[in-house]
Amino acid sequence: MNVDLFYTTMEMMGYLVIVYMIVVAVVYLALFLIASPNIRKERGLHREELIEDTAINTDTFPVSVLVPAYNEEVGVVSTARSMLALNYPQSEVIVIDDGSKDETAERMIDTFAMERMELAVRRHFKTEEILEGYQSTTHPNLYLLRKENGGKADALNAGINFSKYPYFAAIDGDSILDRDALLKTMKPIIDSNGTVAATGGTVRIANGSKIIKGVVQRIGLPKQPMLLMQIVEYFRAFLIGRLGLSKLNILLIISGAFGVFEKNRVIKAGGYDSNTVGEDMELIVRIHRSLKDEKSRQRIEYIQDPVCWTEAPSTFYSLRAQRKRWQKGLAETLWKHREMIFNPKYKGIGMFSLPYYLFVELLSAIFEMIGYFIIISGIFFSFVSIEITIVVSLLTVFYGSMISSLAVLLEEWTYHKNPDPKSVLLLYGWALSESFWYRPLLVWWRCEGLFLFLSKRKSSWGNMNRKGLSQDY
Amino acid sequence: MVSIVIWTVILLFIIQLCLLGGLVLSKIHSLKDERLISTYIETCEKPFFQYLERETEECPELPSDIRYRVRLVERLLNRFVDQAKGRTDYTRVRETALTYLSHAYRLYLKKGSWSQRVNTLHYIEDFGMIDMKIEVWDYFKRLTVVDEEYRQAVRVLASFQDERIIRWLLEKETIPQRLVKQVLRRFEEDLFQQMVKVVEDEPGRVPDPVHLAIVSFCGEKQSLDYLPFVEGMLLSPSKEIRLKALRSLMEMKACTDHHQLEKFYESDVWEERMYAAKIAGSLKLASAQDALLKLAGDPHWWVRYSACEAMKNLPDGTRLLDYTHKHHEDKFARSMARQHLTVKVGDTI
Numbered sequence: 112m113n114v115d116l117f118y119t120t121m122e123m124m125g126y127l128v129i130v131y132m133i134v135v136a137v138v139y140l141a142l143f144l145i146a147s148p149n150i151r152k153e154r155g156l157h158r159e160e161l162i163e164d165t166a167i168n169t170d171t172f173p174v175s176v177l178v179p180a181y182n183e184e185v186g187v188v189s190t191a192r193s194m195l196a197l198n199y200p201q202s203e204v205i206v207i208d209d210g211s212k213d214e215t216a217e218r219m220i221d222t223f224a225m226e227r228m229e230l231a232v233r234r235h236f237k238t239e240e241i242l243e244g245y246q247s248t249t250h251p252n253l254y255l256l257r258k259e260n261g262g263k264a265d266a267l268n269a270g271i272n273f274s275k276y277p278y279f280a281a282i283d284g285d286s287i288l289d290r291d292a293l294l295k296t297m298k299p300i301i302d303s304n305g306t307v308a309a310t311g312g313t314v315r316i317a318n319g320s321k322i323i324k325g326v327v328q329r330i331g332l333p334k335q336p337m338l339l340m341q342i343v344e345y346f347r348a349f350l351i352g353r354l355g356l357s358k359l360n361i362l363l364i365i366s367g368a369f370g371v372f373e374k375n376r377v378i379k380a381g382g383y384d385s386n387t388v389g390e391d392m393e394l395i396v397r398i399h400r401s402l403k404d405e406k407s408r409q410r411i412e413y414i415q416d417p418v419c420w421t422e423a424p425s426t427f428y429s430l431r432a433q434r435k436r437w438q439k440g441l442a443e444t445l446w447k448h449r450e451m452i453f454n455p456k457y458k459g460i461g462m463f464s465l466p467y468y469l470f471v472e473l474l475s476a477i478f479e480m481i482g483y484f485i486i487i488s489g490i491f492f493s494f495v496s497i498e499i500t501i502v503v504s505l506l507t508v509f510y511g512s513m514i515s516s517l518a519v520l521l522e523e524w525t526y527h528k529n530p531d532p533k534s535v536l537l538l539y540g541w542a543l544s545e546s547f548w549y550r551p552l553l554v555w556w557r558c559e560g561l562f563l564f565l566s567k568r569k570s571s572w573g574n575m576n577r578k579g580l581s582q583d584y
Numbered sequence: 585m586v587s588i589v590i591w592t593v594i595l596l597f598i599i600q601l602c603l604l605g606g607l608v609l610s611k612i613h614s615l616k617d618e619r620l621i622s623t624y625i626e627t628c629e630k631p632f633f634q635y636l637e638r639e640t641e642e643c644p645e646l647p648s649d650i651r652y653r654v655r656l657v658e659r660l661l662n663r664f665v666d667q668a669k670g671r672t673d674y675t676r677v678r679e680t681a682l683t684y685l686s687h688a689y690r691l692y693l694k695k696g697s698w699s700q701r702v703n704t705l706h707y708i709e710d711f712g713m714i715d716m717k718i719e720v721w722d723y724f725k726r727l728t729v730v731d732e733e734y735r736q737a738v739r740v741l742a743s744f745q746d747e748r749i750i751r752w753l754l755e756k757e758t759i760p761q762r763l764v765k766q767v768l769r770r771f772e773e774d775l776f777q778q779m780v781k782v783v784e785d786e787p788g789r790v791p792d793p794v795h796l797a798i799v800s801f802c803g804e805k806q807s808l809d810y811l812p813f814v815e816g817m818l819l820s821p822s823k824e825i826r827l828k829a830l831r832s833l834m835e836m837k838a839c840t841d842h843h844q845l846e847k848f849y850e851s852d853v854w855e856e857r858m859y860a861a862k863i864a865g866s867l868k869l870a871s872a873q874d875a876l877l878k879l880a881g882d883p884h885w886w887v888r889y890s891a892c893e894a895m896k897n898l899p900d901g902t903r904l905l906d907y908t909h910k911h912h913e914d915k916f917a918r919s920m921a922r923q924h925l926t927v928k929v930g931d932t933i
Contacts, residue, residue: 156699160706161732164739169804170762231916231923233885251928275889302735304760498586505593516600523607532611539604 118494121485125499128482132506135471139514142355147521149358150350150415154524158416162294166198171301173201174293174371175274179266180206180284184213186422188222189322193287195250196326199294203252206284207270210239210260215284219255223247228254236268236382244273263367264383264390271374271382280371281391285422286314287322288369292418296371299412308376308398308409311365312418313349316342318425327420332534337430339541340549341423346518350415357413361464363399365411367391369419376401376409387447389440396448399460431556438560441473446564476557482507483551508546515542617652624656632660636676643680650688657684658707665710674712681711689716693723698733705736709743717744735763742770750778757791764797765804776801780813796828803832811838818844823853830859837866849875854884861887865894873904880921881914888916892924 165171176194180187187206194204208216219225225245232241239261247253258269267281278300280293289295292312300307319333332339356362365372370391377383380397383390395411402409424430445452445468452469454461482503489500519538624647631644647653661681665674685707692704708716724737741749749767753759768776783790783798790798799817802810814836817829830848833839848860849872861879864872872894879891895904908921 152698154699155697155703157703157706160703160710163706164766168762168766170765226926228926229919229922231889231919246927248928301762302732302760304762501586502589505589509593509596513596513600516603520603520607523611531615532608535607535611536604539607543600 121488121495122499124481125485125495125503128478128485129499129502129506131475131478132482132503135475136506136509136513138467138471139351143351143514143517143521145358146351146354147524149354150521150524153415158295159291162291162298165294165298165301166200166291168200171200171294172278172297173203173276174199174297175270175276175279175374176202176204176293177267177270177274177279177281178204178206178284179209179263179270179281180211180215181209181260181263181266182211182213182215183284184211184215184218186285187215188218190282190284190286191219191223191253193326194282195253196290197288197293198290199297201276202293203254203274203276204250205254205256205270205273207256207258207266209258209262209266216245216255216257220245223253224249225253225255230273232272235272235378238265238269238272241269241273262385264385264387267390268382268385271377274374277374278371279374279377280369281367282419283368283421286368287317287327287420289327289418289420292369292416293371295416295418296369296414299414300371300373303412305373306409307412308402309365309370309372309395309411310414311353311370312414312416313353314345314366314368314419314421315417316345316423317420318423320420322420332537333425335425336541336544337427337549338423338425339538340545341430343515343518343538343542343545346522347515350518350521351514353413354415356464356467357411359459359463360410361399361459362411362413363395363460363464363468364392365395365413366419368421372398373409384447387440387443388436389444392440393444393447396444396451396460396465400448400451400457403457403460427552431552431559434553434556435560435563438473438476438557439564441468442561442564445469445473473561476554476561479507479550479554480558483554507550508543512543512545515545518542621652621655621659624652625659628656629660629663633664636661636664636680638673638676646684654685654688657681661685661711662707678712678714681707681713682715685711686713686716689713690719693719702733702736705733705740709736709740712743714744717741717746720744721746721748735766738763739766739770742767745772745775747775750775750782753779753794754782754789754791756794759791759793761793761797761800764794765801768797768801769804776805780810784813784816792822792824796824799825799828799832803828803835806836808836808838811836811840815840815844823856827853827855827859830856830863834859834863834866839863839867842867842869842871845869845872846875849879854882854887857882857887858884858890861890861894865890865897868897868899870899873898877904877908877912880908880912880917885916888920892917892920895921896924 176197178187178190178194183190191204191206206219208219225247228244228246230241230244239259241256241258243257245255245257254273256269256273258266271279278297280296282288296310296312299310316333316338317327318335318338319331320327321329321331332342353362353364367390376398377394380394380401384393384397387393398411424433445465448465451457451461452465457465485495486500486504486507488494489497489503516539519535519542523535628644628646631640634640635643646656657680661677665677689704689708692700696704705720708720720737720740724734724741727734727737738749753764753767768779771779779794779798783795787795799814802814814829814832817825820826820829839845845860845863848856851857851860857879861876864876876891876895876898879887880895882888882891892905892908895901895908898904902925905921905925909918909925912918912921
């Protein structure tokens with residue numbers, strides 16, 4: 112009797128996983144269908160012509176560029192250089208050294224001939240103490256703040272307190288921006304006359320590309336399969352997920368690697384939350400919440416241009432740490448705003464976006480784990496009927512690869528930045544292999560992240576073992 | 585069920601293979617095209633630029649295939665215009681663009697995709713193809729959605745000094761101020777004067793965004809001819825217009841009577857106090873010392889910041905800042921003055 116019950120339970124779980132995967136595939140397909148017309152519409156658009164006027168326009172809002180850095184001695188100088196080289200009429204660059212234990216600050220001070228300055232900082236938010244401020248003598252719009260360690264969110268809040276312009280861009284210390292990134296990202300804000308409260312662009316993986324002095328010289332693919340898989344994953348997340356959600360005005364993430372925000376709106380929302388590792392998503396959810404509470408017409412927009420280059424983890428150890436942190440951050444945000452989920456007051460955010468992140472992004476790890484368990488059980492122990500095993504296996508393979516290949520297609524439609532046809536074949540091929548090695552690993556790590564959230568263990572800045580993106584020669 | 589799933593998966597697999605095949609073929613095709621265009625550019629660029637600069641009267645031989653020819657001429661002209669940045673006579677650019685591109689551009693405006701139309705409008709403006717003004721106007725009249733296409737059509741017409749745009753500006757209540765300023769930047773002096781005159785003579789006829797844009801643009805132009813007009817706006821009952829006028833005075837670095845500023849030092853509106861301080865700084869008004877000292881202790885951070893920044897510009901600014909830092913009764917004023925004593929302002933030091 113007990114054995115029968117066990118088999119029945121396994122069968123039921125098998126069906127549940129099948130239904131779940133079909134539903135998720137349909138959701139992804141729907142997002143693809145929403146995102147693709149926009150991508151098709153803008154195919155072939157000469158984007159540099161669009162921003163020509165903005166680049167010299169005195170009405171282009173000035174922006175404070177905030178670069179939080181913790182133990183970033185390898186990349187902080189090239190990131191600062193990339194920020195200073197931005198094509199933008201008026202900006203200031205503020206590097207916030209969040210109590211680094213390495214030579215992050217010294218590298219900045221030496222390279223940019225920085226001198227100490229006195230500070231009269233507003234306190235929109237309470238942060239860990241700012242110890243000292245520096246201004247570059249070679250680039251007067253470059254500042255360095257040294258503060259007590261408080262985490263990335265705390266560093267960003269300190270940067271907001273110090274900044275003087277009405278908009279700010281938050282950038283990771285290991286990211287590099289295209290020269291026109293800020294112009295392209297600010298364009299929706301400027302064109303909408305301030306109706307857009309925050310924007311973010313597509314983040315691309317820089318590993319494999321040649322970057323000299325903070326400028327991407329040649330786009331290339333890395334050799335490591337793990338990095339290739341991350342490239343496909345980024346295409347999928349940005350070109351399908353985020354663009355689709357943005358078109359519905361229910362986008363919940365502006366990547367922490369690069370986003371632009373209206374400062375007043377962020378101040379109203381209460382700034383970054385230092386108690387979560389998913390501070391980028393948490394802030395956006397809070398902004399959505401305050402917009403809905405105020406019945407404001409402001410919105411959050413995503414632009415499809417690849418404007419930001421970031422260094423992806425190149426070891427299994429660092430990828431695991433990153434994915435655990437992301438999963439924990441997502442869980443924390445969803446838990447914190449749980450009353451918004453399925454709450455009609457928050458319209459698309461409450462009724463679709465948050466449930467999407469809960470069931471598709473967060474809990475998919477659990478469902479997929481069950482799927483893998485069923486496949487293994489079916490093959491080795493005959494707990495599950497062979498029919499269900501075959502169906503789950505096939506769905507698992509095509510669940511990821513179909514969407515991934517569509518993402519590669521969208522990338523080719525928009526920017527076709529990959530240098531030759533071989534690169535398309537390579538990405539496609541690896542996309543097909545995803546379910547056999549990469550996805551199970553991610554599923555496992557994401558389950559670990561969930562466990563980390565449930566165990567309430569504290570996370571801090573992730574250690575990525577960076578090699579640095581840019582050659583300085 | 586298994587057979588259904590297997591067939592579905594086979595179907596999906598075939599779709600994926602087709603997609604991949606299509607992608608690779610289109611990639612090969614586009615790379616081949618790109619290589620061909622690059623070769624053409626390499627061989628044609630120098631003689632083409634010489635022709636555009638009137639060093640020779642003979643236009644170099646261009647590809648006979650119209651698809652390549654349009655793309656090649658477009659890229660070469662764009663490169664030339666970008667490099668020349670107004671340093672050259674554009675007559676030859678315009679003539680060449682009209683000879684080689686106008687037919688294709690008419691077609692694009694009629695039947696092209698959205699991105700093709702937007703690109704075309706940008707190039708029509710960049711290459712000064714004024715002979716296409718009628719087509720652009722007719723095309724603009726058909727547009728209903730205010731997007732990049734619509735905005736660029738307006739900019740093109742403004743570049744070509746089409747007076748119908750003035751009427752359009754005066755009829756549109758919801759036009760973004762930024763777009764109005766883009767139009768004004770493209771207008772030559774006589775058209776801008778017409779706009780100023782309308783504001784002076786019939787202010788009720790002018791939509792708010794247009795009114796604000798005109799006052800603001802006077803500051804951007806930095807022409808003292810418009811100083812009386814801008815100063816007149818300081819008396820406007822509208823806070824927005826007064827603020828734009830103050831900002832324009834700051835940008836013009838001019839003011840016929842400094843006493844006009846006094847009421848703004850004491851204004852209830854913090855932005856007015858901030859701009860008054862900024863103007864005092866940009867005019868290096870030593871007489872504003874007392875007012876700036878008071879504003880350094882203003883409850884609003886931006887006013888304190890601007891007052892201390894302005895002090896720095898005064899003839900005896902460093903001493904005044906030092907005094908504020910050491911002796912001001914307000915601790916926030918002292919702290920702000922201390923920051924300004926160490927911060928360097930400006931693009932170069």
